[in-house]
Amino acid sequence: MHLPHALARFHPRLLDTCRDYSRARFWRDAGAGVTVGIVALPLAMAFAIASGMKPEAGLWTAIIAGFLISLLGGSNVQIGGPAGAFIVVVYGIIERHGLANLLISTSLAGVLLFLMGLLRLGTLVRYVPVTIVVGFTNGIAVLIALSQMKDWLGLQVPRMPADFFSQLNTLWLHRGSFNPAAFGLGLACVVGLFAWPWLWGRKHRFQATLDDIPGMRRAWRATSRLPGPVVALVTLTLLAWVLGLQVETIGSRFGTIPTGLPELALPDFSWETAKHLLNPTLTIALLGAVESLLCARVADQISNTPRHDPNQELMAQGVANFVTPLFGGMPATGTIARTVTNIRSGASSPVSGLVHAVTLALIVLLAAPLALLIPLPVLAGILLFVAWNMGEWHEFADLKHYSGHYRLVMLGTFVLTVVFDLTVAIEVGLLLACALFIRRMSSLFSVAPLPGQGPELRFQLYGALFFGAVDRIDRLVSAVEQAPPGTRVVLEAHQLIALDSTGVDALRQLHRVVRQHGGTLHLEGLQPQPHDLARRSGLSAELAAAQAEAQAQNDTSPGL
Template sequence: MLNNLPPLAPFRPRLLQDLRGYNVEKLGRDVGAGATVGIVALPLAMAFAIASGLKPEAGLWTAIIAGFLISALGGTSVQIGGPAGAFIVIVYGIVERYGVANLLIATASAGVLLFLLGLFRLGTLVRYVPVSVVIGFTNGIAVLIALSQVRDWLGLDIAKMPGDFFSQISTIAHHIGSLNPYAFGLGTLCVIGLFVWPRLWAVDSQFRRQLEHVDTMSALKATSRLPAPVVALVTLSLLAWAMKLPVETIGTRFGGIPQGLPALALPEFSWQTVKQLVTPTLTIALLGAIESLLCARVADQLSETPKHDPNQELMAQGVANFVVPFFGGMPATGTIARTVTNIRSGAVSPIAGIVHAATLAAVVLIAAPLAQHIPLAVLAGVLLFVAWNMGEWREFGRLKHFSNHYRLMMLSTFLVTIVFDLTVAVELGLVLACLLFVRRQSDIFRADPLPQLDPDVVQFRLYGSLFFGAVSKIDPIVAAVEKSHAGVRVELDASQLISLDTSGLDSLEQLHKLVAKRGGQLVLNHLNPQPASLIERSGFGARLRGENASAEHA
């Protein structure tokens, strides 16, 4: 029996393949792209960690360590790994309910699960999650990310935000009187700047055209290449520091970022604790798998590099998520925004992702003390922008073009993600998808009567799949048999019957018993391979042939 199992997936990082024929020209492109993405990742990594209820260095070292491991061991050429916005709501809920130590254990356990998913070639299973479910929970997470940033955006005097949706709204409403106009102004300027900056330097923008003949245009062009989040972070932090604005910063809340390598720490582990963390572990693993493979598919579409290996990618994600908790990190996965930036910056191999991690490490080790001046309202503005870009809001307007089944799956997943939990939402979405698929397939099956040329013969043609959800559709045949005289011959044309399950087989056997009880014959004509195989393996085909042969001899 063990010999019939599929072989395990080989551990073959894409880096080894891409290094064949690697040259100086490719290295230059990768270094430029990696440095650019490293700068982009800096504010995002801190913002994701803070929004998740962790210290900013947790996000930074996750981006560095996991980013390096995912690029070095992954199954894609240009994907960038690290902390992701999708994890904010999940991690915050786990920290609030179980504590940081248990988050680390859940993340490491999820890493083991992810590695096993890849090792046993289950990477393709993630593709079976319906797109309506993915859009639903993605939009739901975007709403929750935006809501979680309202406290820092408005500068509200709230010691700790609760984890669930309605409690957050109630807490914000209760403390709205403590609004800090300076924090609100910085956060709003950040959001506006993030929207405006790339449009200012677009090829067809009026602003760029007016500067075409200015002597300093080359310097301005160099400035235009700076990522918008970095421009917002630097300029608004300088503004707040120079004007001594009374706003909360990384320094006032966390005491700054340690300048040095993270210490290796082993979280306290026990099987009793692991048993309590089954749901958080599954949530992190499920979301990490979905996000990383969706990101890999986006990279395949935008890049000319070879298509990704989903199993190798999951194994790399597993290694990264197993390792980062020992350095105080948070869950990591593939990140679409940074991956797209990497591709557009000219990356051609995983070396770019390794350079991205090295760039981040250099910035943290050299300039960590400067981070204490960053206002939290500015990081909130960055995450509000991330949430806006993360959500696929146009899909709500397009719902009118789709079926009620699609609307039900997307909207229910969206609402349950917001009100309850991502895991519950995905489970509900998959259950609904299965139920609606069963209903749709049962609607397709039908048994149509054929013209009755001989009063001793009842003929029907079967269409579609005869399975457990469609067995009631053969009732017209039963009714026709019951109305006919004894000794009737029932012929079923199965040329359009594409599949049959054991419930469908049982319904045919019950029909056969009814026909035999009335002294008649049941004949199945033109069987396709799958129905024929099941009928033969069950012995039903032999019984039919034997009885029909006996009737002909009689």
């Protein structure tokens, strides 16, 4: 079916991959997919638990959404699934609206994401200022870290509130239930995750020793490829079990993890309910779009694969977020950590993402009971490490190098994300960014007087004459009023790069004043865009008619 030019074509990247796919390429993709599937296991459970959901919700989100995003997406190597950025959003929605309404909001957000891609709005996400992205990303990282304090410290808190100050107050009130064993496990997890890449990055120091021990070099190489979160999960779970540490585990909090396939269950949907879910729906859709396309851009920069199709990627994200809640899942988006792991493991096509989902499904179906022994402080430590890597903390130190506008937008978005919520932060951040951009652009427009000939006022226009800069044209009115009657006013516009309808209206008002004083207004050297708008708005015709009328009067005046 032929689609109008305004609509994007639904064309998954996997179709292009299948044209020249080889067996060797498949085995590389399969190896990368298995690696990412193992990495996704602890992260999916941790994200779900931190979001106020059961661990299986995160697991099946990673499986179903991850499969659909790779199957239908517009990127060769992006891995989709539950993401840390959604923890705060999902937890807040569950607290305010309940789990059922979260599922409805996620499906509605999926519809919005698909429409965004279909209407070719994927490129617009790139125009979100980096100050806003950095601000809300750092804010989310702070909130993720705060949300893990309860499990890391082993505090006996029945239910954590959703907002920042209430969480701080709750943690303080329950400080007496501090569990040293839980804190020790979480601390060991964080330290181990930071030390793991550092340790293997210095293997050259032990190279001589390795060469002297038979088989050790190969074992060292195999061990260095193990993902840090998986190593921490296995070793610290065994340590807690062997020592009999009294810490809360997945099994003690959630009972069991179902080993069968999830059942399809339609949420109780009504338009009356949907009306109250507009804000959560927009939040999930906007965050999902921004996160997925930012992740895809990162993947483009570090891989040798073709650049992603943002509109196709949004349509795939939409399908995934519409379907996943039908099986009790949570919102999904592109995930930077798993995507980077996928690329570094040798992936070159969406097949690796499909294998990642299948691998994770097999682990869940065959080894889910083992996950019940995982201590929650260990998952908290993994999320603290995720939060640290998510934040771009160096941006705070670099603020001194930027303008006050940059600082205001970034810090404002950061504070609003932490204190209020992501939607408010992005809305206010965009408004601030637009207002400050208008102010900056208006300061670039100027009007400079030039020497005239005889009864003439001549000015040079610089920059863009738009609604934020028309006050400078208004200042010319006083100059015209003080000039002798019949003064010719010339605006040299060869350095006027842009003009909008408000600028046209300001020029019309100036023309009116000039005519009242018996003079004429001339625009000289208009660039293509200002010239075209002046012609279409009728301003050029008005000026030409006034000039012709003045010339006719001069020709018929006595003594001429």
